[in-house]
Amino acid sequence: MSFQDFFAAIKSPDLRRVALHWDTARNGRRMPGWKDIDPSAIAPFLPIVWSWKYDSATDTFTGRLAGDSITEAFGESLRGKPMKEFFRGRQYEMLFARHKRVVSEPAFAHGTGPVFIHAGRYGQGERIIMPLASDGIHGDGLFGATIYAPNPAGPPNEAQRQNLVTEAVDFFPLD
Numbered sequence: 001m002s003f004q005d006f007f008a009a010i011k012s013p014d015l016r017r018v019a020l021h022w023d024t025a026r027n028g029r030r031m032p033g034w035k036d037i038d039p040s041a042i043a044p045f046l047p048i049v050w051s052w053k054y055d056s057a058t059d060t061f062t063g064r065l066a067g068d069s070i071t072e073a074f075g076e077s078l079r080g081k082p083m084k085e086f087f088r089g090r091q092y093e094m095l096f097a098r099h100k101r102v103v104s105e106p107a108f109a110h111g112t113g114p115v116f117i118h119a120g121r122y123g124q125g126e127r128i129i130m131p132l133a134s135d136g137i138h139g140d141g142l143f144g145a146t147i148y149a150p151n152p153a154g155p156p157n158e159a160q161r162q163n164l165v166t167e168a169v170d171f172f173p174l175d
Contacts, residue, residue, distance in 0.1 A: 006108040006172040012126050018045050018145040022130045029136030030174065031106060034064070037132075037143060045145060051132070052083060052142045054103045060084070061099060064141065073148060099129065101171060103139035106131035111169040123150040127167070131174065 003023055010016050021042045025032035034053075039046060051064040063078030063086060071077045078086050087095050102109050109129040125148035132141035 002108065002172045002175045006110060006128075009110045009170060009172070010126070010128060011112075012147050014045050014048065014147060015126055015128050015145050018042055018049060019128055019130065022143060026136070029133075031131050031133040031136055031139065032143075033134040033136065034132050034141055034143075035134070048147055049143070049145045050078065051144065052078075052099060054100075054140050054142065056138075056140070059100075061096070061142070069148070070146060073146075098169065099142055102129045102142055103131050105171075106133070106139045106174045108172040108174065109169055110172070111167045113167040123148055125149060 007016065007019055007023075010019055021037070022032060024041075025036040025038065027036065034051065037051075042049065045067075047067040047069040050066045050070045052061040053064050054061050061083035063081045063083070066074075066078045074086075076086075083096060083099070084092055098109060101107055108131075109127075111127040111129075113124060125146060127144065127146040129142055129144040131139045132143050133139050134141075
């Protein structure tokens with residue numbers, strides 16, 4: 001039931017296609033593994049996808065993949081980088097907690113609003129985060145996608161920055 005609730009919350013047709021691929025890739029299991037994600041099936045959406053590996057023994061995430069749009073938003077690729085290093089000075093604690101919740105419960109996350117504010121981007125967007133599990137049961141990674149439209153007026157002034165709302169994130173438990 002929770003995938004249906006999660007899917008119903010997604011507005012972007014592109015993000016809906018990525019989420020449907022995740023659902024298909026699990027092939028009757030609770031979660032798909034990284035090896036089950038087929039890049040050719042989501043080729044048009046590769047610029048907006050990203051992924052992290054999770055190591056439960058060290059309680060750390062390491063970047064696995066970042067599409068061109070994601071790399072552009074941050075000005076660097078997350079591939080091969082520890083999350084703590086990649087998000088240093090970019091709200092690491094909040095982002096780590098969000099990602100850990102998705103991989104540990106496991107759960108889905110859906111966010112809307114200023115999705116790249118932690119990267120100094122002030123446009124609006126939508127984000128999905130889905131858990132991965134090599135064995136289909138125990139979370140060991142994340143697969144996500146983010147769309148983003150820059151603010152056509154440019155970055156906000158200091159007074160406007162003080163009044164920015166944060167990204168609204170909803171979690172949906174994986175049944």
